[in-house]
Amino acid sequence: MVSNSSSTIDDTVVLNFALTLEYLEYAFFSGGVNSFTEHDFTNAGLPSWSRGRFEQIASHEQAHVQLLSDALGSNATQACNYTFPYTDPVSFAALAQVLSGVGVSAYAGAAQFVSSKAYLTTAATILSTEARHAAWIAGPVNKENPWSGPFDTPLSLNIVYTLAAQFITACPSSNPPLPVQVFPSLTIDENATAGQAVSVSASNDVTTEDQFVAFFSGRDTTFVQVQGGEVVIPNTLLGTSYAVLTSSNSSADDFTITAGVAVLQLAFNSDDVRE
Template sequence: MAEFGFQSPGSFRSYRTSSQFVPSSARVNIHFEMKTSFITLAVSALAVYAAPSSVKRATAIDDATILNFALTLEHLENAFYRDALAKFDEKAFVKAGLPTWARGRFAQIAAHEKAHVGFLSSALGDKATQPCTYNFPYNDPKSFAALSQILEGVGTSAYLGAAHLIENKDYLTAAASVLATEARHVSWVASAVNHGSGWSGAFDVPLTLNTVFTLAAAFIESCPSTNPTLPVKAFPALTFAAKAAPGSTSTITFEGAPADTPLFAVFFTGLSQIVVPIQGGSVDIPKDLVGVVYAVVSTNDTVANDENIVAGPAVLDFEFNSNGQLVK
């Protein structure tokens, strides 16, 4: 298992991707556990709570806000692929055990992300958010491919979760077109490159703006102070034990739990949420979970949303084979 640590922004009550709001105490840990055809990638953003009083949280969510939120993610993905492909040539991919054609396909994905940036920037004009400075914790093509799978999955869930907020039907159609491409990306990376399953089930998981931002902010070091303010905040990190698996009891760690308040682990799988009580810092993971699952801690015993989430999401990958059986 390899562990990477680097700086990330904290939990801001509003988000203007500006370098002056990046506390040095925030850190991100990403764990990769690899088996022959199995990758578990748990992402946790360790956030801080103190928000600068000068930052005002934007409350209005209109189409321009959603497009800028999408552009924030596309800038991140664009930089991720651009920098990795500049760092690793085809020989490096082959040396890492990846197919000879993998880099060429990743180059095509990079072109897609660049096109998404251009499309959204053109639609927003002078209101478009600008790219930030990023820090991605890969050190070879294999860890790059593992992180690619997570980023593309989060991107898919981001567009899916934001779709209902878009009023302009033309924008909605365009967003759906991008969503379909992002879903193809993650399916290809997961199956052809990482030798896992190309899907988790019949439905994908929609994520809220705040849960998506919590995952994306882990890779952002600083941004132009002139960038538009987005109505999002990052939640504290949620971490599961390394051997967490469906049907097992796992310890979880997170900060900022409200005192004397019952807490619940909520597992996002497809369009469903499965709620499990947290007892003594441990949770029983539902036995029927498969594929990529997002987990949060909530004060609500029915439905988790941005108003009651305490920590997370954590990204859990419960890999399964062609017979639908979990890979141990």
């Protein structure tokens, strides 16, 4: 896991960071259920009850927004404008799986910055619910892995915000600033398979030569050197992993990350065998 400097991060910053993500999730889930009918879901091959459950998730996210807003009072950030690249229930459910997983990793990574035990308890109750969302979407809906191993993957504020920022088009100028940055984008072949070499590239003229890809999975970070524009996906990875480009073969933090973040989905079956 990588971490932000704690010098400018207090409980108010952490809660506003969480509120920023909750606004995004509420906009995503409420937008999805308003865009598609139950008939649309069943026609797309998804379970007939999936739209109703997604509607419940949207109400959960709304409750999270309300709770955090009330806790912050006049210091609360406001909702931004968003755009999401789903076009049908299937692409909506696929992105829902990614966003729910990122939400879990965001709370896990930010916990280290919370000093108030009351706030930490509140965050834990949201985190556990977000994890239930993620497992339900991945398992019963998308027929994929409901977990990726014995531990979830904590991610830094910058990594999480980089993933979230691609869906944010504009925010109110009155919103309090967050001590975060967005990394240049990283692309890894979406057909990545563990143990195989796949292409890797970065935006903004960021070179991949003499660089390493750091793969985050659970509590582990694995570094693999980029060679000839390709990286070998570690055999140890299962389920959802996150990848960043870094200039170091032993560190992936705000000072060494040069691009990110790619999300990898490496399927495995109930016998713990890769598919």
